[in-house]
Amino acid sequence: MHDRIRDARMLERVVTAEQAAALINPGMTVAMSGFTGAGYPKAVPQALAARMEAEHDAGHPFRIKVLTGASTAPELDGALAKVDGLELRLPYQSDPTMRARINAGELDYIDIHLSHVGQYTWYGFFGDIDLAVIEVAGVLEDGRLIPSSSVGNNKTWLEQAGKVILEVNRFQPAELEGMHDIYYGTALPPNRKPIPMTSPEDRIGEPYLRVDPDKVIAIVETNGPDRNSPFNPPDEASRQIAGHLLEFLEHEIKRGRLAETLLPLQSGVGNIPNAVLEGLAAGGYRGLTAFTEVIQDGMLKLLKDGVLKMASATSFSLSRAGVDEFNANVDYYRERIILRPQEISNHPELVRRLGCIALNGMIEADIYGNINSTHVAGTRIMNGIGGSGDFARNSYLSVFMSPSTAKGGTVSSIVPMASHVDHTEHDTMIVVTEQGLADLRGLAPKQRARIIIENCAHPDFQPMLQDYFDRACRDSYGKHTPHLLGEALSWHQRFVETGSMKPAG
Numbered sequence: 001m002h003d004r005i006r007d008a009r010m011l012e013r014v015v016t017a018e019q020a021a022a023l024i025n026p027g028m029t030v031a032m033s034g035f036t037g038a039g040y041p042k043a044v045p046q047a048l049a050a051r052m053e054a055e056h057d058a059g060h061p062f063r064i065k066v067l068t069g070a071s072t073a074p075e076l077d078g079a080l081a082k083v084d085g086l087e088l089r090l091p092y093q094s095d096p097t098m099r100a101r102i103n104a105g106e107l108d109y110i111d112i113h114l115s116h117v118g119q120y121t122w123y124g125f126f127g128d129i130d131l132a133v134i135e136v137a138g139v140l141e142d143g144r145l146i147p148s149s150s151v152g153n154n155k156t157w158l159e160q161a162g163k164v165i166l167e168v169n170r171f172q173p174a175e176l177e178g179m180h181d182i183y184y185g186t187a188l189p190p191n192r193k194p195i196p197m198t199s200p201e202d203r204i205g206e207p208y209l210r211v212d213p214d215k216v217i218a219i220v221e222t223n224g225p226d227r228n229s230p231f232n233p234p235d236e237a238s239r240q241i242a243g244h245l246l247e248f249l250e251h252e253i254k255r256g257r258l259a260e261t262l263l264p265l266q267s268g269v270g271n272i273p274n275a276v277l278e279g280l281a282a283g284g285y286r287g288l289t290a291f292t293e294v295i296q297d298g299m300l301k302l303l304k305d306g307v308l309k310m311a312s313a314t315s316f317s318l319s320r321a322g323v324d325e326f327n328a329n330v331d332y333y334r335e336r337i338i339l340r341p342q343e344i345s346n347h348p349e350l351v352r353r354l355g356c357i358a359l360n361g362m363i364e365a366d367i368y369g370n371i372n373s374t375h376v377a378g379t380r381i382m383n384g385i386g387g388s389g390d391f392a393r394n395s396y397l398s399v400f401m402s403p404s405t406a407k408g409g410t411v412s413s414i415v416p417m418a419s420h421v422d423h424t425e426h427d428t429m430i431v432v433t434e435q436g437l438a439d440l441r442g443l444a445p446k447q448r449a450r451i452i453i454e455n456c457a458h459p460d461f462q463p464m465l466q467d468y469f470d471r472a473c474r475d476s477y478g479k480h481t482p483h484l485l486g487e488a489l490s491w492h493q494r495f496v497e498t499g500s501m502k503p504a505g
Helices: 017-021 044-057 074-083 096-103 115-125 154-160 236-252 271-282 295-304 320-328 328-332 350-356 388-392 445-456 460-473 490-498
Strands: 030-031 063-067 087-089 132-137 146-147 163-169 218-221 264-266 288-291 294-295 308-313 315-317 337-340 357-361 364-366 397-401 430-433 436-439
Touching: 017 044, 017 218, 044 074, 074 087, 074 096, 087 096, 087 364, 096 308, 115 154, 132 154, 236 271, 236 430, 236 436, 264 271, 264 295, 271 295, 271 357, 271 397, 288 350, 294 295, 294 308, 295 308, 295 320, 295 328, 308 328, 308 445, 315 320, 320 328, 350 388, 357 388, 430 445, 445 460
Parallel strands: 030 063, 030 132, 063 087, 132 163, 163 218, 264 288, 264 357, 288 308, 294 315, 308 337, 357 397, 397 430
Antiparallel strands: 132 146, 430 436
């Protein structure tokens, strides 16, 4: 194992996970690596959870604040949430145990744009970072670090943390070395300078992470895989949504608004984005690029087939089959994938400059195009906004996609008024469900409402939406964006009370 730790100074600091966890104290603010189930520390959080549980049982509450890149995995988020070891968490999560604690009011959670986390840390908005726990693939002779399967906020954590614990994970292929591009040219206002990138293919940094060796107080050797759930094959609704979107892109090409190589793609995670990626391959597209957050299984296939010529991201989000495929062909993918810090992968200026096509999911859209991507009935958090706001606000095209109904057809994803707004109507260009696509560009509010109701709503809810809109146009206090304020959220109230948005009978 020691061949992954080539710096003799660091070898002296190798300890067990339990010994490393003993260095973390109650009340600390701890930054950890990890982004969408990749590159997170595997051993120290579990040892820490065991210690927390023992302290709780002895009547000594033990809680810490945890900052990461995005969601992690059961070995980190799940383990710490299970033992009530978290006082605060940011910026994104997807663990069911953690979600339950957040929605029960037992854990404070800050949902924040992913591009903001690093710079807010530098501004001091979160206070001091006491300690960072970072997974890496290796340590060079001069102490520089070979990044793991995600970069996320690791550059910031290593620079800002008072102390550092490293997990050196042998399971991560040594051939990851050279895939990363860590940019050290960012600065705080008023000393910022333009980031020298004009294409997703540009390398503007260096392959390694830097760390002050005096900060490193412990190193733990591990040998464990990332934990990502396998993706289900796209269902019929996902394929229909993809079909509508691909037809729209073809139309844009014919109108001369897009080239046949499109523009850099940003894609969220899940069945619908994967169905879109499959559709791009079937549609004969070649030579595309991606400037996104995560590399999914579908992107590996597109890279191998030549549909994508390269992809820039901050992390992998691969199933076990995807990991096996990557590991078996890592030399091929290393030439076509660049992993960057998320302050670059999600940078609004770069998204605007490159002109991305942003493809993201939603929980609901209202008839005017306001998007709720985080809350059920306006109160229960699901996962978080992630990077969707970074891209939606700044992309050449911002697309939001969802089946038109949920929970067996009892809930409509098109509603009179969104119960929570993450992306305003000003940032929403395209809404797609399996029913159809609404192109909202250049439309006034009432025009947007008509096309969303007609094209995107499920037939079971379309008459109700049309009736609401007609009465609002007639009786609303104002006629620019007509609403019946006493009724606008009644669909959600009915869902909370009965489990369905449909009226009785």
